[in-house]
Amino acid sequence: MSQSQNPEDAATKYGGRFLTEDAPAGDFPATGMSALDAMRLVDEELVLEGDPWRNLATFVTTWMEPEAQRIVSENLHRNFIDHAEYPISAEIEQRCIRMLADLYNAPGETTGCRTQGSSEAIMLGALSLKWKWKQRREAAGKDTAKPNLVFGGDVHVVWEKFCRYFDVEPRIVRLREDKYVIGPEDVEPHVDENTIGVAAVLGTTFTGHADDISGINDLLLRIKEEKGLDVPLHVDAASGGFVWPFLYPHSEWDFRLEQVRSINVSGHKFGLVYPGIGWLVFREQSDLAEDLVFYENYLGKTDATFTLNFSTGASMVLAQYYNFVRLGHEGYAHVMGAMNQNAKALAKRLEENGNFELIGADKEQLPLVAFKLAGEHDYDEFDVSWQLSAERGWMLPAYTMPPDAQEVKVMRALVKETLGRAQVDRLADDIAEACKTLEEKGGAHPHERKKMKRSPGY
Structure with missing residues (x-):
């Protein structure tokens, strides 16, 4: 650097100062830095992260059209909860809820809400189940001290979180080595007068299949007729809610079934929106416990809120609406069909x-x-996942199934819009090459195994 050259100019021209300095990581910085330095610092920190395009583990959307990205970026500053100042954003939320209610065959006028994702939607839906059960018990002069919730071991961990956070007994149907979803015969022994509801999954995290929702509905109808217990059914359609209506339209799992009272779905999974949007839809307005709705007037007008979060950007609601009007039923069917076709090819x-x-x-x-691996090998599914990551950077999860199928090891590859046929063939070739390498060198070293990810969410 010449003596006349300004150090800041040199940094701008040849690289950020954090090429030779540690990044701030503990103490709050005493001074700031240029916008360019800050941007470069963050970019450099992210270099070693995985490539979202090679992430076969996540159900979450990793690509949107440029027009949708523009809507997202131009509305990040818009606070969705502020309905007085941003009434159109609130109206667009209601449009999306009405469209989802129609997609899920709601019999009439309904209600619902946007959430940060299906975890919040499940919490809210399950809370409504608990409050409605409590109201029924109190009206009958019965005890409300021991609520329970029935679901299978194939659910997302948020269901167990709900039970722990909100003091509900979880009655978990354990899986078997030859059965990874649940049906009416599994549910029936667990249902009693203290059951606030049954949760069934449409598209499990572990294998992508659905519980026998229609069969469970028939069971609950029989229990209502024989025992007088009206046990509602909540469908966790976090992943399947944007798949089944388009790939399997004749399969009955939604509000066509009488006991299905609420459904959650993730817009940021197969709804094709970036992370940060979920939906909760009720069969009828009366299925939402009124005690859970709060009214506030400190944002400009009296407004009803039913949410665990408060301030949040409107971007993802608007992006979801963009997808609905951009794709329509025909477009979603095409996208889901293409992904399914490539999954079959893989x-x-x-x-x-x-x-x-x-x-x-x-x-x-x-x-x-x-x-999963067939036959005997000197390596296992975790070794294949590790080798594939090391050789080609693919993030392909390996994990064990929930109890009592915990001895079963599984691998799972999500096939999304970003995995075209050429990539499918390349992935298949890379998996074959990884197996060939493992056959020659054996499984991973013990110290490598300690680094392996062992979760279906990885």
Whole structure:
């Protein structure tokens, strides 16, 4: 650097100062930095993260059209909860709820809300189940001290969180090594007068299949007729709510079933929106416990709120509406069909490989491939996942199933919009190459195994 050259100019021209300095990580910085330095610092920190395009683990959307990205970026400053100042954003939320109610065959006027994701939607839906149960018990002069909730071991962890946070007994139906979803015969022994509801999954995290929702509905109708217990059914359609209506339209799992009183769905999964949007839809307005609705007037007008969060950006609501009007039923059906077609192509390649056994490929399933090693090998599914990541950077999760199927090891590849046919073939080739390498060198070293991710959410 010449003596006349300004150090700041040199940094701008040749690189940020954090090429030779540690990044701020503990103490609050005493001084600031240029916008360019700050941007470069964040960019450099993210270099070693995984490539979202190679992330076969996440159900979350990793790509949106440029027009949708523009809507998102131009509305990040818009506080959705401030309905007085941003009434159109609030109206667009209601449009989305009405569209979802129509998609899920609601019999009449209904209600619902946007959430940060399905975890919040599940919390709110389950809270309404608890409050409605409490109201029924109090009206009958009965005790309300021991509520319970019935669900399978195939659910997302948020269901157990709800039970712990809100003092509800979880009655968890354990899985088996030959059965990874639940049905009416599994649910019936757990239902009694203190059951606030039954939760069933449409598209599990583990294998992408659905619980026998229609069968569980029939069971609850029989219990209502024989025992006088009106036990509602909540459908956790976080992943499947934007898949089944388009791939399996004749499959009854939604409000066509009498006991289905509420449904949650993630807009940021197969709703094709970036992270930060979920939906809760009730069958009828009366299915939302009124005690859970709060009214406030400190944002400019009296407003009703039913949410665990408060301030949040409007971007993802607007992006969801963009997708609804951009794609429509025909467009969503096309996108889901394309993903499913590529998933079938990947499944065929893996089956032809000879090393793997597909899990439930002949059943209704999310656009994914769930598979495990077939036969005896000197390596396991975790080794394949590790080798694939090391060789090619693919993030392909390996995990064990929930109890009592915990001895079963599974791998799962999500097939989304960003995984076209050429990438599918490349992935299949890379998996075959990883197996070839493992056959030559054996499984991972013990110290490598300590670093392995062992979760279906990885």
